[in-house]
Every structure is written in structure tokens, then in C-alpha cells.
Amino acid sequence: MKATLQRLALPALGFASLLLVWEIAGRIAGPALFAPPSSVAVDYVGLLRQGDMLRELSSSLRQMAVGFIAACVVGMPLGAVMGRSAVADAIFRPWVSMFVVTSTAALIPLFILFLGTGLMLRVTIVFLASVWYITLTTYNGARGISPQQIAVARSFSASPLQIFWKVTLPALYPYLLTGARIGIVHAIRAMVLAEMFVIIGYGALMHRSGLSLDTGQLLGLLITLMLVSLFFNWLLGATGRWLAPWYDQQRVTA
Amino acid sequence: MISKPDPSTAGLSLGGDAAVAGGLPARGDSILSRAVRDKRLLSIASVLFVIALWQWGAGHVSGFLLPPPAEVLSRFLDPKWLSRLLGALGQSLIQLGLGFGLTLLIAVPLGVLIGRSVILTRMFEPVINAIYAIPPVAFIPFLIVWFGLFLEARVALVFLMSVFDVLVIVIAGARDVRSALVDVGRSFGASHQQRLRLIVLPALLPFFFAALRVGSARAINGMITAELFFAAVNLGAIMKRATQNFDSATVLSVVLLICVLGLIAQSGIAWLERRVLHWHVRSA
């Protein structure tokens, strides 16, 4: 118990100092520029009660989920195949490299022309923003699968399918999960980006708060985004640790 | 008495060795098998194939929706338009330079400072991770309120979009410096400054380049986002106007330009990294 308290003391101190600086700056700047945490807290309760925030959030997240899941469904097998087959790598690599350096923001006007401003646009942008990172992370994982481990399986007369399920896939878990974590960060970013460009959904709420110089509300909306992001990060991390407790997730880099 | 040199094999990345070949046996010298063996040809073939597909597709749908590749190419070949495009790019690069320069100036020293101090790391890493979790794009309404709609706001967005990535990586690198190496420094009587200069900073270089790679991509992202979300100027203005005119060829050409810009940036950094980090052995 004491150890836990000790562990939390310093981070708590860090947060507290941030809140203090924010409070002071906010009081000086005023609510039109930078609302202090005290008024943000009050506004936040109002936001929750009013219902718009949560409603738009859930609908945006649902749409984001479609794009994100599509990105996983495409990116994970793609990355795995690219990692194990030099031919597949040569075929798909130029596209992965090209897309990963292209700003999502630049794609939005283009896809508005192709797809309009409806659901398809947002799903597509989320997909394009996250799929390459998922692919690359899975690719790194697939490349790293130790040939020795596969040799061990073969010496036990495992069939290719068994090798896939019992060696390749478990070895990939940590990378799949890290890829998902990175992917979802980009997915959330893309969702907000698209919504703010088209002024729709959650992004529209933020845009409107900005226009009306209501930084208290704006900060509240930002904090919700932060909590959502942290939540997903935690969720995927915990799933990873549950699925593959033998692997130190920290070692996986993108 | 001198043992024979035994070059460390740790330098070889897991690249080509672990990747299992596609499984196609070499069948004489046919073009197909040669392409398979020379992977670069395969990549080029893949790109050409998609362009061909694109050409075919463009023939079947309205020119507004999908401009044929030839039309996009013609944009680049038109000298007047090209000079306008490159001029806009030049202007855009100014805020990129200012914003990213600011990021490096602030995030690198700050990251080293925090990373080398256990107390500071424990205090501020959770805070930084929390702020990092907010999509930087969401700060745009703020930036409009604080900085207006012009250069300052754009530079601020470029800064905001890149600073946390660089900071997080530099902190990780500063923390990661092997204590054994620092012990060597102490063993030889090196002062704290000497240890910082002679051991921590060089050990940090690989992370610095990783931060440069990620940060520059985010900064370019910030640059173009700023030009689309604040008062549209330079490349962003070109894109917006083209979008309003349903001129997808122009929009696509700007996208390609940004893509090329990104590739050049990454290659440049990779080149620099190879030269500076020739001693670095990448572990799996």
C-alpha cells in the first residue's frame, strides 16, 4: 500500500503543478482565452448534463470504429504477408511508404471530391490514416519471428497450418496489439481532423465552442478526447498483457 | 597471439535473412522470374500496374471524379503552374522550418533534462503522455483564439503537432542510456558535464534521429493542416480553390507533391543518419 502511494506521489505532484500553472494562467487570461481548471470543471458538468457531447462522441466513435476495424482487417494480414514474403514486400512496399508520409490532412480535400462529405469520407480517412501504421508494425513483427522457433515446430512434424496458429500468430500478438494501439491514436486524430474540416459531429462542437470563444467548453471537449484516447490505449495494453503475458510489450517499437 | 577479427554479426538487421522468399523457383531467365529475383523491378511493376489500372478507371468515370494520370502529369509539366506550385511550397516550408526548428530547440534539451532525472521523469511523464493523447488538431480552435489565422498560428500548429513526439522519444532515449556506460565515465573521474557531453549525448544520437524522422513527418502534417484550417494560403489555398472548382487533377497533384516532400525528408534524414551513426548497431 505504501509502495503504491509512493509510486503515485511524484506523478500526482506533476499533475498538481500543471493544474496550478493552468489555474494561474487561466485567471489572468480570462475565459475567452484560456479558462482555468476551476471553471472548466464547472462547464464540464454542464457538458455532461446537456448530452450533446456524449451523443456526438459516441456517434463519432462508432464511425471511427468502422474505419479502424477495416484498417486492422486489412493491415494486419497485409503486414504479416509482407513480413514473411519478399515478393509481397516488394509489391506493396512502395504504396505503404508513399501513403505513410502523406499527410492525412492533404487527403481530405481529395477524398471530399471523390466521396462527398458523408459517412464514407470519414470512414475512408480514418482507414487511410491508421492502416499503414498497423501494417508496418505487423510487418516488423512478422519479420522478427525467429526461424529457430519455426524449425523447432517443424522438427515436431507440425503442419504449415499448425505452425501458423501455434508459432507465428502467438509471436505476432504483441505486435498486433502495439499496431492497434498506434493505429487507434491515428484513427482518433483522423476522425477529429475530418470532422473539423467538414464541421460535423464532435468536431463541429469544438469548432462552435471556438467560434463563440467559450474556451471552458472547448477545454472540456478536449479533455474528453484525452480520456477516450487514454482509455483505448489502456484497454489495448491490458488486452495485450492478458493475451501474451510472456512478452515485454515495451520492447516492441514501431 | 592476436585473435582473428570476427566482425560482429549484430550489425545485420533481421531484414532479408528472416524474410522467407516468395516460394517461386527460379525458372530459367524469363522476365517474370528475373523480376521476382530483383525485387526492385517488382516494386516498379506494382506502381506501373496501379497507374495502368488508374488510367483504365479514369476512362470509365467522370473526369471530375477521377482524373486520368496523364492530366495530373500535365499539371507538373506546365511551367507556369509548376512555378506557382513550387513558390507556394517554398512559402509553406518557411512555417515548417520555423515550427519544427522551435520544436527541436525546446523538446531536445527539455527531453534530456527530464530523461536524466528520475524524479522529473516520474513527475512529468504521465502528464506529457496525457497531453499527447489529445489529437493536436483539436487545439486548432485554441490556436485561432490565441494567435489568429495567419503565420503565428500556423507555426504554432506545426510546433504543437511535432513537439510531443520528439519530447517523448528524447526522454526515452535519455533514460535509456546504459548506466554501465555512465559508470565507465564516473570510473575515469568524469564530471557531470563531461558525462553529459561525452557519454549521454552521443548515446542519445540514435534516438535523436528517430525523433527527427517521426517529428518531421508530423511537422509536415502540421504544415499542410495549418494551411487548410486557418486562413488558406500557399498549398492549402491551391487545394481549397481546386476543391471548390471540382478540379481533382490539381488537388491530386498537390497531394503527390506533399507525398514527394515527405519521401525526400525521410530519405534525407536516413542519409544523414547513415553518415552520423555509422557506428550504430541496430539491435532486433
Place this chain on the structure above:
Amino acid sequence: MSTASAESMPAPHRLEAAAKLEARRITKFYQRDGSKLPVLEDFSLSVAELEFLVLLGPSGCGKSTLLRIIDGIEPCDAGQIILDGKDVTGTTGAGRGMVFQGFELFPWRTVMGNVAFGLEVAGIGSKERLEVAREYVNLVGLNGFANSYPHELSGGMQQRVGIARALAINPTILLMDEPYGALDVQTRELLQDELLNIWEKQRKTVIFVTHSIEEALYLADRIVVMSPRPGRIERVIEVPFARPRRDELKSTPQFLDLRRDIWQTLKKGAHV
């Protein structure tokens, strides 16, 4: 077993001069989950001038910790380190050069750069540094590799660089922490011979830590056998073999008997 200083033992081979280095009543605890584990308790040791002393013992007996305390890179909870009559407890540098088990070369520096490191820290000018570094690079037989990087060298070569680096600052006492522990047997034996060669040419006081009885017997003037938890002197052995020592010594009956003898001592004190 007695924790008394080893000076009370008969010393036919030891020089008459006063102790070069003295560790007085060193005490060190490790904290773990609130409880304090004693690593060293009231440990005292004397090393004579130009003596080759080996600290021998199983893992966890505190020998490496003691060496690091002597070097000043690890603090002790009580006790003093006296070098040439001066108290150097807790300070680093000052007359001690250390060779590390993991080599710990700076990967971004060439062999020359690594060897010159201690000189650079001491503020010696670059021309002089390079001259001295080159001298020591040649001494350890790496002339052809002066501008190579650590990752281009084998383990044995890297450790040679480590030795050159420590010698380059002309330390009063050389501290070696299981320097050959990470190497294969053949390389280790080659390097042992090389070390003895260098030591003949450049006599220094040496404290060498190892867990290999054979290595201890081959290299040492005097062996201090330690047993763990807390680290204490189990036994002190004056090594009777004349110098210069040759590889064949390792298969002589006298060597093998002594080795078996020490093994018995270690077995008694060791906890698996």
C-alpha cells in the same frame, strides 16, 4: 570465519613496503522490500605494492561490489578506502583504472577514441592524448585496428581495448572486474597470457575479480577466497608458483592439487 585483515598471514612473496591500498571495515547493504541485506560487513583487506591480488568467490559474494566501492563508482555504507595513504572513499578517478566485465566501450568512438577517453576527461591535450593512446593500442596488440569501431571487433579484442583504456591513464592500481567472464575459454586463456605479458612489462598493483579457480591460481600472487552473504574472507592463499608463468603450469599436479583444495573451500562456503 575470521574477518581479520589478511596481513596476519605469513608472506614469503610479499614486498616489505606499506600497503598500497587498504579497504577498512567496508560495510554495504542492499535494500530490498524494506529489509536490508548485508553484502559486505566490516570487510577489511590490504593490497601490497605491485601485488597481483585475486578476489575469488561465487556469484553474490560481494567481490564485484567491493571492487566498485574501491573504484568509487558505488558508495559504501561504512568504511574507508585508503590508497597510497590517502582516503579516496567515494571519489572516482584518482589513481584507479577499471576494466569492466561487459567491456563497456563507447560504440561511437573508435578504438583510439576509447583508449584516449580517460585522458580526455583529465583534460590532456589532443596531440598528447593520441600519442599515449597509440602507445597503449600497440601494447595490447591492436595496431591494425586503431580506427575500427567496437562493433567491428570480437569480444576478445574489445576487452583488450578496455584494458588499454584503463592503462592509458597510468593508474596507481588496476581494478579488473571479471574481465574475461564474457568470453569463450580459448580467448580467455589467450588474454590471460597477454595480461601476464603486459603486467611483466608494465608492473602495476592489480586487484582482479573472478569466479574461476584456475584463472585465480594462474594469475595471482595472492588469492583472497570470499564467501557470500555477507561477503567475508574465507581463506587467503599465497600462490607458490614462480614467474613468469606458462600455460603448462595448469596441468601440473601441484596446480591441480591446489585447485582441488580451493574448490573444497568454495564448496563449503557457497550456497547454491
